[in-house]
Amino acid sequence: MTHQFHRVLSFEIVSDYVLRVDFDDGSTQTIDFRPVLRGEVLSSLQNLKLFNQVQIDPEVKTLVWPNGADFDPNVLHDWPKRIHSMVKAVEKWELVAA
Numbered sequence: 001m002t003h004q005f006h007r008v009l010s011f012e013i014v015s016d017y018v019l020r021v022d023f024d025d026g027s028t029q030t031i032d033f034r035p036v037l038r039g040e041v042l043s044s045l046q047n048l049k050l051f052n053q054v055q056i057d058p059e060v061k062t063l064v065w066p067n068g069a070d071f072d073p074n075v076l077h078d079w080p081k082r083i084h085s086m087v088k089a090v091e092k093w094e095l096v097a098a
Contacts, residue, residue, distance in 0.1 A: 004025075004074070005073070005074065006023045006024060006025060006073045006074050006076075006077040007023065007024040007061035007062075007073055008021055008022070008023060008024075008056050008061050008062050008063060008073050008076065009022045009023060009024055009056075009061075010022045010056070011054065011056065011063065013052060013054075014030060016048055016051075017032060017033045017034045017037065017045075017048070017051055018030065018031065018032045018033070019031050019033070019054065019063070021063070021076055023073070023076075023077050024061075025077075027077065029076060029077065029079050029080070031076065031079050033045070033051070035083065035086070035087050035090075036083075036086050036087060036090050037051075038090045038091075039090050041067065041068065041069050042069055042090070044067050044069070045065060045067070045069055050065065050066065050067060051065070053065060053066050057070065060073070061073060062076065063076065
């Protein structure tokens with residue numbers, strides 16, 4: 001079984017907490033990050049000024065923020081398939097932190 005690795009080529013801020021992300025395979029995802037902006041690292045991205053400081057890491061080619069938050073580019077690429085499990089993971093992290 002071959003595992004594909006994807007890279008973020010570019011992004012555009014579409015609206016508050018929503019980015020359109022272009023990948024090296026020619027695909028694009030429009031991602032609403034609001035459902036996962038919770039927990040120790042990601043909750044700080046609820047600050048729109050911080051969220052809008054998103055950049056592409058030049059080495060690993062994924063989205064990164066100044067607070068150290070990032071997402072695996074494969075997760076971003078497959079966001080519609082992964083959002084449910086991402087939300088469940090964030091909910092679990094919140095329970096552990098409580």
